[in-house]
Amino acid sequence: MARVGVFVCFCGANIADFVDVPKVIEETKKIREVKYAIEYKYMCSDPGQQMIRDAIVQQKLTSVVVAACSPRMHEKTFRKALSDAGMNPYLLEVANIREHSSWVHQKDKKAATDKAADLIRMAVAKSIANEQLHEISVPVTKRALVIGGGIAGIQAALDIADARIPVTLIEKSPSIGGRMAQLDETFPTLDCSQCILTPKMVDVASHPYIELIPYSEVIELTGYVGNYKAKIRKKASYVNFSNCTGCGACWLKCPVKVPNEYNMNIDKRKAIYTPFPQAVPNKPVIDAEHCTMLLKGKCGICAKVCEKGAIDFKMQDEVIEREIGAVVIATGYDLWDPKPYEEYGVGRFKDIITSLEFERMVSANGPSGGLPLRPSDGKVPKNVVFIKCIGSRDESKGIEYCSKICCMYTAKHVVLLHHKVHDSHAYVFYMDIRAAGKGYEEFVKKAQVDTAATYLRGRVSKIYKKGDKLMVRGEDAQIGQVVEVEADLVVLATAITAPKDNPALARLLGVSYDKYGFMSEAHPKLRPVETAKAGIFLAGCTQAPKDIPDTVAQASACAAKVCGLFAGDTMKKDPMISKVNTEFCSGCLNCIQVCPYQAIVEEEIPMGHGSKEMRTVSKINEGVCQGCGSCVAICRSMAISLAGFTDPQIINEIVAI
Template sequence: MARVGVFVCFCGANIADFVDVPAVVEEAKKIKEVKYAIDYKYMCSDPGQGMIRDAIVAHRLTSIVVAACSPRMHEKTFRKALSDAGMNPYLLEVANIREHSSWVHQKDKKAATEKSSDLIRMAVAKSIANEQLHEISVPVTKRALVIGGGIAGIQAALDIADARIPVVLVEKSPSIGGKMAQLDETFPTLDCSQCILTPKMVDVASHPYIELLPYSEVLELDGYVGNYKVKIKRKASYVNFDTCTGCGACWQKCPVKVPNEFNMGIDKRKAIYSPFPQAVPNKPVIDAEHCTMLLKGKCGICAKVCEKGSIDYAMQDEIIEREIGAVVVATGYDLWDPKPYEEYGVGRYKDIITSLEFERMVSASGPTGGVPLRPSDGKIPKSVVFIKCVGSRDEAKGIEYCSKICCMYTAKHAILLHHKVHDSHAYIFYMDIRAAGKGYEEFVKRAQVETGATYLRGRVSKIYQKGEKLMVRGEDAQIGQVVEVEADLVVLATAVYPYKDNPELARLLGISYDKYGFLSEAHPKLRPVETAKAGIFLAGCTQAPKDIPETVAQASATAAKVCGLFSGDTILKDPMISKVNTDYCSGCQNCVTVCPYQAIVTEEIPLGHGSKEIRTVAKINEGVCQGCGSCVAICRSMAIDLAGFTDMQIINEIVSI
């Protein structure tokens, strides 16, 4: 026989002013199963919890109902009080008589009192059907997977590895470094990007706890938090990295020339190549799409010149499997293609380039040796127009959001231009200057004062050619007039766009992405580095546009999350998950279809006791189930139930009033 204790809270005046609490207590006492009912000023206070603990023992209570604020507020508090009294914490139900009664029916005390009594009746009825539940303990594999070897992935991998947790770092291109490796100098301090990044890249390569897998892609992820299995494709590099010394003889002799992605296609690389001189690992790979030996079976020069005999044209893709406990996704971003801006003549005029192309040109190690040159005639430009928000904040042609970094890097570009070409002049068309960040506003001021750059507030409407020059026509909104600027070079600050393979990756990992393709965090404010799937975290621009300091901060945050997850040998999971009664299960597998987490698998059990024939039934993977209850409602034979929200509990609630 159930013995329920009801504890009604005044919540100071919050409940007591609008609900007749003593009357509610008297009403509760009339319920058959209620053996004890009492009120108190603040149930959540220490004396209040003490009352619950004492009553559990004194009245041999079998379940507890606390009528107070929302269970979203203090359910955990009261569960702990039950635990302290030696009672299973899941025998608690909370009747929400504050948010759902006293606060919303302040003008009708009688109705609020009646409603509160009803809510208590429902909670009592539900609690009678409550079962003892125990948190599920799941073992943890203490190894992390980091996807993406840009600055976000590098920082996350280093921070996790420094905590002596093994890391598998997967990078799709031949070298780690990402977009940051392409940058010349970084705002707002004008640190040389390579100088601050390459030591970290070397640390990754030499770290005893990091397994670096360059030129690799994630194919599959199975399992659940603490117990994932990942399949990684190691693309054939056709070079044996173990024996290759990175001497460079092969790429010097290779006769095939291909546009160099690292330099934004400004110069050429070879078919066997290492993306840039500081690459980590500094070993070349053969680009199978362009290598004549691989395509036509003729050439083989690189194999001839390689003293170590490292070239292996027969090399195949390799599938690597690893067991891991957590994933950090740091796939970075792509740049938006400005083609829709037809009025700018993108693609028609050679001297219109993107910011990253400009960045490569002003880089000392870049294709032009650190001097910006006009792509059309190779002359040094004297008048350069920078156009911001190309694609950003433009619903019609691009995307709605602000790319966040363009205001700052365009200011940087004005400074870099001034440093490289002293007699040049920068014109910057902008919508707003967004320079929120430590030292950012000062940096923009510096750009304006130091370089004398002309900041023009307004959009550019047209670019056309006039002789050798490009004429940039736009509006100067501050004087309310159309202006025309004669430019040698036009630089477009194109929008930061989600990494193109994000949707596919999200599906593969079982996480979600937004309408643009950025991966979604679990909560935009309070859980910004976690995804909705336990054990998968986000770092850097894969989630939203970010600058380097923010990316690094978020990467370190993911490392803290991973370390926290791995701090014990097991993880405790909420026990409110589905369970199958195999006696009723007909094996229709409707539940398998609706489960959003692939938490339901099938198993084969004997048809009857001792029978040799088998039948198929559903099986819940306790580690994966999140407890949504989709499978419960779809199950025709009522073989599945959700602990904590069983059919019995909910029906009890429904019929109690």
């Protein structure tokens, strides 16, 4: 026979003023199973909890009902009180008589009292069907997979590895470094991007806990948090890295020239190449799309000049597997293509370039040795017009969101232009200057003062050619007039967009992404690093546009999350998950269809004890199950039950009043 103890809280005056608590106690005592019922001013206080603990022992209670505030508030507190008294914490039920009664029926004390009594009856009835539950522990594979070797991936990998947790870092291009490696100097301090990035890249390559796999991509992820299995395709590089010394003889002699992605196609690279001189690993790969040996079987010069014999034209893609416990996605960003800006003559005028092209031009290791040059005639530009918000904050042509970093990098470009071409003048057309960040506003101010750049608030409506100049016509909203600027070069601050492969990757990993293709975080404010899928985390622009400091901070936060996940040998998990009673399971497998987490699999079990004939039943992976209960409701043979919300528990609640 069940022995239920009921503890009714006054919550100061919050409950007592609107619910007749003594009357509720009186009603509660009429319930057959209730052996003990008492009220107290603050049940959540220490003396209140002590009353519960004492009663559990003295009254030999089999379950406990606390009638107080919402279970979302203090369920954990009271569960702990039960534990402390030696009782299974899941034998607790909370009747929510504050949020659901006293606070919402303040004008009708009788109705509120009746309702409170009903809510307690329901909780008592449910508690009788409660079962003892125990936290689940799941083993953990302590290895993290980091996808993407830009600054986000590098930082996450280094931080995780520094905690002596092995990391597999994969990067789709031949070298890590990402977008940051393309930058010249960084705002707001103007320190050289290469100088602060390359040491980290070298650290990654030499770290004993990091396994760096360049020129590779994930093709499959199975399993669940703590126990993922990833399939990684290593693309054929046609260069045997263990033999190659990176001497460079091959790419010096290679006759095939290909537009150089690293320099935004401003100059050419060879078909066998390293993306840039500081590449890590500093080993070349052969671009199979352009190599004449691979395409037509003619040439092979690189193989002839390689003293180490590292060139292998027969190399094939290779698929490797890694068992991992957590994933960090750090795939970075793409840039918006400004083609829709036809009124600017994008695509027709060579002297309109994007900001990243400008960045490459002014970079010391860029195609023109750090000097900006007009693509049309190779002259040094004097008047340069920068136009911000190209694609971003533009619902008709581009996307709605603010790209976040363009205000800052444009200010930086104004400074860099001033440094490289002293007699130049910069004009900046802007919508707003968004310089929120440490030292950012000061940087923009200083840039404006030092360079005497003309900042014009307004949009550009038209660019046309006049001789070899570009005439930029726009609005200066502050004087309310149309202005025309004669420009040698126009630089478009194009928006950050999600990498175009993001949706495919998100589907492959089982995480969600937004309408722009950015990966979705679990909660926009309180869980900005996690995805909705346990054990998969986000770092950098793959989630939303951000600058380098924010990216690095988020990458380190990912590392903290991964380290937290791996802190013990097993992971603790809430026991309120589904379970299949194979006796009843008819093997219809409808549950597999509705499970949003792919937590249910088929299983073959003997027809009967010792029988050789097998039948199919479903099996729930308790590591993956999140306890939504979809499978329970779909199960025709009532073989599945969800701990904490079983059919008997809920039916008891329904019939209690």
